[in-house]
Amino acid sequence: MITVEHLTKRYGAQLAVSDVSFSCAPGTVTGFLGPNGAGKSTTLRAVCGLTLPTSGTATVGGRPYRELPNAGRHVGVLLDAGAQHSGRTGREALTLAALVQGVPRTRVDEVLEHVGLAGKPAGKRVGKYSLGMRQRLGLAMALLGDPQVLILDEPANGLDPDGIFWMRGLLRGFADRGGTVLLSSHLLREVEAVADQLVVIAGGRIVAQGSSAELLASTGSLVRARDSAALTAALTAAGIGAVPGLADGLVADAPAEAVGLAAATAGVALLELRPAGGDRLEELFRSLTGPSAGTSPTTATQIQETRA
Structure with missing residues (x-):
């Protein structure tokens, strides 16, 4: 469960988000939509503990992200597919994360297979990856700890049509097994195809929210x-x-x-x-x-x- 209540964030005189409130329930995919500069990234960073709110709260499972013990085992996060050491191979990046999280190394092979990077791609240095491969590695990193919650910002960037279809199935399957997904994307048709709930933000404020069927x-x-x-x-x-x-x-x-x-x-x-x-x-x-x-x-x- 993700709960954002009256979240406000100021950067000096600039108001990035104002009184933002919404929740994401287990078993659902929530599409988080808005134009550039609307406050999506600020909100996601606040949920993930990367930005401290000026006021209001953002919790996962009833606790702030920063207070979660071994957070990667509870929440899988993909905010920037490029945030990987370019000199490491995909397997090395995941293995290091597995050691930090206390995840068995066998889990590395499982997620590599799951995201389509098993075999030769796993031994390739991340700096040589295409954008689509970086997105798949980022998804593998998010799934590594077998979390109950996924928070994803533009996860379909760089994926070809087959990759987008694959990702849609991955997210739908995760939610159908009881997981919670918060998905921000500019690919509106893909969001429409997979999301159960929609939250629309503009000018730092929520302008609409509710079930996809109703909205x-x-x-x-x-x-x-x-x-x-x-x-x-x-x-x-x-x-x-x-x-x-x-x-x-x-x-x-x-x-x-x-x-x-x-x-x-x-x-x-x-x-x-x-x-x-x-x-x-x-x-x-x-x-x-x-x-x-x-x-x-x-x-x-x-x-x-x-x-x-």
């Missing part, structure tokens, strides 16, 4: 016109709410028929009109983190009410 449920329409201002005015006149969508489009809180009728009545020519849902997480992400997004936290229930 991504869509009853609206994606609509796009050459004259976006005229389209917005037409929808407003018809009493239809809308938020920014993809490719300069809008996600309207109404069926396609009602949206089309409103546009036709106002004489607005449409370039695209279809049910929302093909890119549900991207649409949600842009609506919550774009320039016109509000700053008040949103729950799954509130999103559903606005769509009703």
